[in-house]
Amino acid sequence: MNLIQIRTQAGERRVGVVSGGGDTLKLLSVFETTYDLAQAAIGARKGIAELVAADEGDGTDSYAAVIAEGRLLVPLDHPDPAHCIVTGTGLTHLGSADARDQMHKTLGEAEKLTDSMKMFRDGIAGGKPAGGQAGGKAGVQPEWFYKGDGSIVVAGEQPLTMPDFALDGGEEPEITGCYLVGPDGTPWRVGFAIGNEFSDHITERQNYLLLAHSKLRQCSVGPELLIGPLPDDVRGTSRITRGNQVIWEKPFLSGEANMSHWIANLEHHHFKYGLFRRPGDVHLHFFGTATLSVTDGIKPEPGDRFEIEAAAFGRPLRNPLARAAEETVVVRAL
Structure with missing residues (x-):
C-alpha cells in the first residue's frame, strides 16, 4: 500500500x-x-x-x-516543522560489484585507508549482527549526520534550492525511513519513501570534516509513502535532465541486500539517543546511497531537474534545481 x-x-x-x-x-x-x-x-x-x-x-x-x-x-510531516527532525547515515551501501571487488583488495591494509574507508570496512564487518534484522543485538555504529528540521523538506515537483554560497547542488537517491515517536517515547516506523538527500559534494570533498556544512540544506521526500516492509532488493534509476535532454542517468541499488547495515541497526543507533525519542516528533532518516552523478564529473545547473524512481515507490520524485539569492547575515549584539 x-x-x-x-x-x-x-x-x-x-x-x-x-x-x-x-x-x-x-x-x-x-x-x-x-x-x-x-x-x-x-x-x-x-x-x-x-x-x-x-x-x-x-x-x-x-x-x-x-x-x-x-x-x-511531503508524505509525512509535522504540524510544527521544528518537531520534524531530518538526519541520515552514510557509508551504508555496498555499491557496484566492481567497487566491492576493489574494496576487498584493500580492506586488510588498515593503515592505508582513510577514515571513511575504515568506517565502510567496519560496517561490512559489523553492520549486520546476527538477529539484527529484528532489532536484536546492536552492530557497529554508522556514520551519522544532522540535516535540518521540517522546514528544509521539499515536496516533489518543487525546486530544490541550494544556498547562494554553495559550491554544488547534487542529488543523492536514497530510501528514507519515516517515523513518529509515540506518547511513551517509543519510535514507530510509519513507512518508507524515496528521497533526494541533496548535498554540496564539492564542499565535502575539500575536507571530510566539512560534511556537516555539505548537508545543512534542503532535501526532498516522496511523493509516495510505502506502508509495510521495504523490499530486500530495491532497484531504481536516478537521472538529471537539462531541458529535454537527459544529461546523466544511472541505476541505483538499495534495500538490505545491497547494504552493509541492517536497517534495524541504523534505527538503533539513531533512536538510542533520548533526545530523539520525544513524544510526538516526526523523524525522516536517510539510509545512504552508492550512486552520485558527481563521481561521473556532472555538475548540475539551476534549471536542471532531478528524477529518482524505483518501482516499489510508484511515481518518481522530481525536483528542479534552483539557487537562492545572495543573502547577507549580520549578528547584532543586544
Whole structure:
C-alpha cells in the first residue's frame, strides 16, 4: 500500500491511497494527514493499513492533476516543522560489484585507508549482527549526520534550492525511513519513501570534516509513502535532465541486500539517543546511497531537474534545481 499527501483544489489537506494502476487517488475521509493517521494507529495499536481499509473514503482525485497543479505534499510531516527532525547515515551501501571487488583488495591494509574507508570496512564487518534484522543485538555504529528540521523538506515537483554560497547542488537517491515517536517515547516506523538527500559534494570533498556544512540544506521526500516492509532488493534509476535532454542517468541499488547495515541497526543507533525519542516528533532518516552523478564529473545547473524512481515507490520524485539569492547575515549584539 502506498499513501500520498495532497492539497485538494479547495486547498484542504487530504491523505490519498494510490490506486487505479497508479492513476487514481482514493481520498480518506477520517484522516486529513498521515501524522493524524499514524497517531491514531499508535493509539489503537493497529496497523496503518487496517485503519485505511476501514475508511470508506471521501471521493477521488487524479494523480496527474495533483502533479500538474503543484498540489503534492511531503508524505509525512509535522504540524510544527521544528518537531520534524531530518538526519541520515552514510557509508551504508555496498555499491557496484566492481567497487566491492576493489574494496576487498584493500580492506586488510588498515593503515592505508582513510577514515571513511575504515568506517565502510567496519560496517561490512559489523553492520549486520546476527538477529539484527529484528532489532536484536546492536552492530557497529554508522556514520551519522544532522540535516535540518521540517522546514528544509521539499515536496516533489518543487525546486530544490541550494544556498547562494554553495559550491554544488547534487542529488543523492536514497530510501528514507519515516517515523513518529509515540506518547511513551517509543519510535514507530510509519513507512518508507524515496528521497533526494541533496548535498554540496564539492564542499565535502575539500575536507571530510566539512560534511556537516555539505548537508545543512534542503532535501526532498516522496511523493509516495510505502506502508509495510521495504523490499530486500530495491532497484531504481536516478537521472538529471537539462531541458529535454537527459544529461546523466544511472541505476541505483538499495534495500538490505545491497547494504552493509541492517536497517534495524541504523534505527538503533539513531533512536538510542533520548533526545530523539520525544513524544510526538516526526523523524525522516536517510539510509545512504552508492550512486552520485558527481563521481561521473556532472555538475548540475539551476534549471536542471532531478528524477529518482524505483518501482516499489510508484511515481518518481522530481525536483528542479534552483539557487537562492545572495543573502547577507549580520549578528547584532543586544
